[in-house]
Amino acid sequence: MSFIVQRLVKMVVVLLAIVVLNFFLIRxxxxxxxxxxxxxxxxxxxxxxxxxxxxxxxxxxxPVQLALYVKGIATLDLxxxxxxxxxxxxxxxxxxxxxxxxxxxAFAISLAxxxxxxxxxxxxxxxxxxxxxxxxxxxxxxxxxxxVALMAVLVFSVTMGWLPAFGYETVGAGLTGVAxxxxxxxxxxxxxTTLGLFFMATYARMTRASMLQVSRLDFVKTARAKGxxxxxxxxxxxxxxxxxxVVTLAGLQAGTLVGGAVLTETVFAWPGIGxxxxxxxxxxxxxxxxxxFVVSSAMVLIFNLVTDLIxxxxxxxxxxxx
Amino acid sequence: MAEPVVSIRDLTLDLPLGGDRVHAVxxxxxxxxxxxxxxxxxxxxxxxxxxxxxxxxxxxxxxxxMGGEIRFDGRDLLKxxxxxxxxxxxxxxxxxxxEPMTALNPLMRIGDQIAEMFEAHGLLTxxxxxxxxxxxxxxxxxxxxxxxxxxxxxxxSGGQRQRAMIxxxxxxxxxxxxxxxxxxxxxxxxxxxxxxLIAELQVRRNMAVMFITHDFGVVSRxxxxxxxxxxxxxxxxxxxxxxxxxxxxPYTQALLAAVPSLEPPPRMPLPAENPAVEVTGLSKTYVSSxxxxxxxxxxxxxxxxxxxxxxxETLGLxxxxxxxxxSIARLLVRLIEPDxxxxxxxxxxxxxxxxxxxxxxxxxxQMVFQDPFASLNPRRKVGRIIADGPVAHGVAPDAALARARxxxxxxxxxxxxxxxxxxxxSGGQRQRIGIxxxxxxxxxxxxxxxxVSALDVSVQAQVLRLLEDLKAxxxxxxxxxxxxxxxxxxxxxxxxVMRKGEIVELKTAAELFARPEHPYTRELLAAVPSxxxx
Numbered sequence: 032m033s034f035i036v037q038r039l040v041k042m043v044v045v046l047l048a049i050v051v052l053n054f055f056l057i058r059x060x061x062x063x064x065x066x067x068x069x070x071x072x073x074x075x076x077x078x079x080x081x082x083x084x085x086x087x088x089x090x091x092x093x094p095v096q097l098a099l100y101v102k103g104i105a106t107l108d109l110x111x112x113x114x115x116x117x118x119x120x121x122x123x124x125x126x127x128x129x130x131x132x133x134x135x136x137a138f139a140i141s142l143a144x145x146x147x148x149x150x151x152x153x154x155x156x157x158x159x160x161x162x163x164x165x166x167x168x169x170x171x172x173x174x175x176x177x178x179v180a181l182m183a184v185l186v187f188s189v190t191m192g193w194l195p196a197f198g199y200e201t202v203g204a205g206l207t208g209v210a211x212x213x214x215x216x217x218x219x220x221x222x223x224t225t226l227g228l229f230f231m232a233t234y235a236r237m238t239r240a241s242m243l244q245v246s247r248l249d250f251v252k253t254a255r256a257k258g259x260x261x262x263x264x265x266x267x268x269x270x271x272x273x274x275x276x277v278v279t280l281a282g283l284q285a286g287t288l289v290g291g292a293v294l295t296e297t298v299f300a301w302p303g304i305g306x307x308x309x310x311x312x313x314x315x316x317x318x319x320x321x322x323x324f325v326v327s328s329a330m331v332l333i334f335n336l337v338t339d340l341i342x343x344x345x346x347x348x349x350x351x352x353x
Numbered sequence: 354m355a356e357p358v359v360s361i362r363d364l365t366l367d368l369p370l371g372g373d374r375v376h377a378v379x380x381x382x383x384x385x386x387x388x389x390x391x392x393x394x395x396x397x398x399x400x401x402x403x404x405x406x407x408x409x410x411x412x413x414x415x416x417x418x419m420g421g422e423i424r425f426d427g428r429d430l431l432k433x434x435x436x437x438x439x440x441x442x443x444x445x446x447x448x449x450x451x452e453p454m455t456a457l458n459p460l461m462r463i464g465d466q467i468a469e470m471f472e473a474h475g476l477l478t479x480x481x482x483x484x485x486x487x488x489x490x491x492x493x494x495x496x497x498x499x500x501x502x503x504x505x506x507x508x509x510s511g512g513q514r515q516r517a518m519i520x521x522x523x524x525x526x527x528x529x530x531x532x533x534x535x536x537x538x539x540x541x542x543x544x545x546x547x548x549x550l551i552a553e554l555q556v557r558r559n560m561a562v563m564f565i566t567h568d569f570g571v572v573s574r575x576x577x578x579x580x581x582x583x584x585x586x587x588x589x590x591x592x593x594x595x596x597x598x599x600x601x602x603p604y605t606q607a608l609l610a611a612v613p614s615l616e617p618p619p620r621m622p623l624p625a626e627n628p629a630v631e632v633t634g635l636s637k638t639y640v641s642s643x644x645x646x647x648x649x650x651x652x653x654x655x656x657x658x659x660x661x662x663x664x665x666e667t668l669g670l671x672x673x674x675x676x677x678x679x680s681i682a683r684l685l686v687r688l689i690e691p692d693x694x695x696x697x698x699x700x701x702x703x704x705x706x707x708x709x710x711x712x713x714x715x716x717x718x719q720m721v722f723q724d725p726f727a728s729l730n731p732r733r734k735v736g737r738i739i740a741d742g743p744v745a746h747g748v749a750p751d752a753a754l755a756r757a758r759x760x761x762x763x764x765x766x767x768x769x770x771x772x773x774x775x776x777x778x779s780g781g782q783r784q785r786i787g788i789x790x791x792x793x794x795x796x797x798x799x800x801x802x803x804x805v806s807a808l809d810v811s812v813q814a815q816v817l818r819l820l821e822d823l824k825a826x827x828x829x830x831x832x833x834x835x836x837x838x839x840x841x842x843x844x845x846x847x848x849x850v851m852r853k854g855e856i857v858e859l860k861t862a863a864e865l866f867a868r869p870e871h872p873y874t875r876e877l878l879a880a881v882p883s884x885x886x887x
Contacts, residue, residue: 249455256409257521258443259473261435268458347505348459 042332049328050104054097057317065089068113087111109322114314119322122307129199130303133222134288140227142281145234150270152235153242164235172232180225180298187221194220197300222299226292230284237280241273275346282338286331357384358528358561359408363421366403366412377403377416379585385529385561390552392564392572392593395582396809401565405531408563409448410438444474447522451534453514457506463517464502470524489520493550512543519550526558533565540673540836545880548575567809569612570882573597581605611814613839615881617862620846628661629830630798635694637680653854654680660849660859662798667824667831669845669862671838677854678834682802685832686720687711699797716746716794723803725783729775735786736771742794760789764819781812785819792823799831805840817844838881842866850874
């Protein structure tokens with residue numbers, strides 16, 4: 032328990048460091064948000080700019096601005112997006128479910144297929160099926176994601192007409208309940224599969240290499256000397272041990288789930304954080320950008336903690352010190 | 354005479370093409386008798402492990418069976434399919450391995466791993482399996498079996514893990530037990546206990562045991578029969594007594610002669626004044642990296658250790674794993690920092706040196722490491738490995754390389770070796786390179802941490818002779834760390850016995866072996882297998 036408390040304290044410190052760093056980085060970028068805003072409003076007179084500065088606290092010294100910002104985070108207030116005329120937190124949390132749905136589905140697909148194909152390849156190392164799995168995985172990994180996405184749309188939506196080409200749900204259909212869920216699921220298939228296949232390669236490669244390494248270890252020979260069947264040996268002794276590095280990799284990957292789907296979201300017009308960030312970047316919406324950084328950093332930290340907890344669960348050699 | 358349980362006849366196994374010879378095992382024949390222990394002895398590469406693996410049907414796929422048969426239960430084991438093997442393994446023939454550290458699945462509880470033996474053969478209910486696992490753990494002498502069967506392998510000591518392995522192997526009362534160097538990785542006192550356990554169980558269960566070893570001490574302790582293998586062929590076989598006392602084949606004779614005697618040869622006493630190294634009050638406590646709220650764990654590796662190495666002397670440091678002897682070596686060459694204490698080398702305190710002065714002083718004490726495979730950078734040519742030190746101390750690269758050639762010749766290698774990579778050399782040759790590397794800086798003191806424990810006994814003798822010879826020629830002083838009391842007896846002038854970070858006894862080798870005083874020293878000496886060729 033104290034391990035978790037300890038980690039949470041460390042997380043807060045790291046998050047604070049990230050906030051401070053990003054806060055100053057964004058302020059260091061050229062351009063005065065008040066001037067930009069005033070310019071776009073078509074009124075660049077001094078008084079209006081000063082008013083804007085005062086309204087958004089930009090007239091305060093930087094440390095005070097930072098303190099106010101940090102204070103805001105504590106109450107889940109991430110500031111106000113001048114461009115969207117909405118609180119940043121509301122904007123992010125309205126987009127978060129769509130992104131998590133997409134990235135978690137993709138994550139599950141990549142992990143499940145990666146481990147499955149990786150272990151198949153390991154058990155048939157050197158055979159044609161091993162080569163086939165490796166080549167297919169690498170093709171998805173090496174091909175630019177947006178191109179695979181476009182091809183998928185071309186084949187499965189445009190030509191075959193099986194699945195919707197873009198969006199999160201059918202706009203204006205007014206669906207509710209199960210019908211709406213099924214609609215969303217249909218929209219999810221292409222983006223989630225595309226993204227999942229991309230990441231599958233790393234898991235497949237890692238699982239394969241790790242299993243081959245583990246199967247050379249002594250305890251596998253012990254298992255064989257016990258007279259265990261090959262299936263049990265592979266599952267219980269080889270795969271379980273081989274999954275440890277895969278857990279580490281998956282943890283690292285899971286942290287990037289929030290911000291890592293920009294391309295996919297853009298191609299499939301998926302209303303998620305990735306697109307929000309892309310738009311914020313183009314529009315110099317500093318508060319929104321900073322807010323997304325904070326939320327995605329927090330996610331990375333949370334997933335790191337979860338990974339460590341899972342690791343402690345699956346590997347008894349790592350003891351939770353009381 | 355009872356019927357043999359296993360009859361191996363003309364077993365011939367082929368190595369993959371490009372190996373150092375065609376046959377891994379060439380026409381080997383021997384029998385395993387119920388209730389008897391057969392020791393298969395040989396150096397690395399002799400094919401002894403291959404015989405064991407053939408008997409378990411666990412040969413690597415690159416090894417091809419070319420001929421012969423292994424009769425067991427009226428069938429030929431070399432002609433069994435996978436299903437037949439899965440049925441035989443564990444139930445009729447069981448095996449224990451050399452490395453208790455790696456032979457157990459790190460993610461499974463000990464009890465589950467024992468119970469798995471029954472599960473593999475579809476025997477008993479889960480509850481009965483657990484009960485049997487507990488009983489077996491108790492039978493092999495695991496302390497607090499209730500707790501141990503719920504423990505994970507990393508929570509057990511090496512000896513306990515090997516006991517757990519034995520419990521597993523015995524679970525289904527096999528007719529044959531194959532033991533592949535089961536005590537090689539263990540401390541001498543633990544080794545003695547495990548040997549006793551195997552001998553006891555084998556009598557109680559009337560098992561046939563095939564015991565693979567390279568150690569004649571072990572042979573003399575437990576063998577009924579002996580088979581000596583060289584390059585995959587049986588060169589001598591017979592009753593243990595006969596082979597040990599009246600070996601007929603020159604190879605067996607050479608092997609036995611290479612076993613160092615426990616009797617230290619007479620040595621001239623060296624003057625105690627003006628020693629090469631004087632260590633006083635040396636202390637080191639390892640503190641586990643604690644978290645913000647986590648309590649620290651302390652292990653004392655050195656507690657107020659004091660000794661001097663006289664000029665021209667070899668001081669032995671003996672003790673079991675965890676006694677702190679390797680820590681002393683690392684402290685002495687300042688690979689780790691002492692908490693307290695002084696290391697006086699030639700008038701200055703080496704322990705107090707810092708920065709450039711420390712870098713300069715390092716050349717006075719050099720180290721030879723245990724593992725000849727891991728201690729040389731595989732991507733660097735031998736010449737560079739040797740020349741690196743002198744170059745770092747300002748010698749011109751060409752001069753350093755020329756010196757490397759001389760050094761290689763000094764340690765008995767060809768000067769042309771400077772252009773080759775470490776993997777092109779055998780273990781013994783690499784250890785010679787390691788010694789040349791240490792000598793390149795012309796040190797006054799050599800710290801040798803288990804320099805021969807990874808080597809075969811005949812190679813071991815050569816490297817020991819080389820060290821002795823170099824020490825005399827170059828006027829070196831040496832700290833020689835070993836767990837092997839036989840080796841210590843042969844090479845050391847004086848010996849310090851370490852236990853839990855403290856030196857419990859320090860006297861001349863002759864005195865120590867003749868009149869050990871500390872109970873721990875006596876225990877160590879009693880545990881050494883007596884492999885004297887009488």
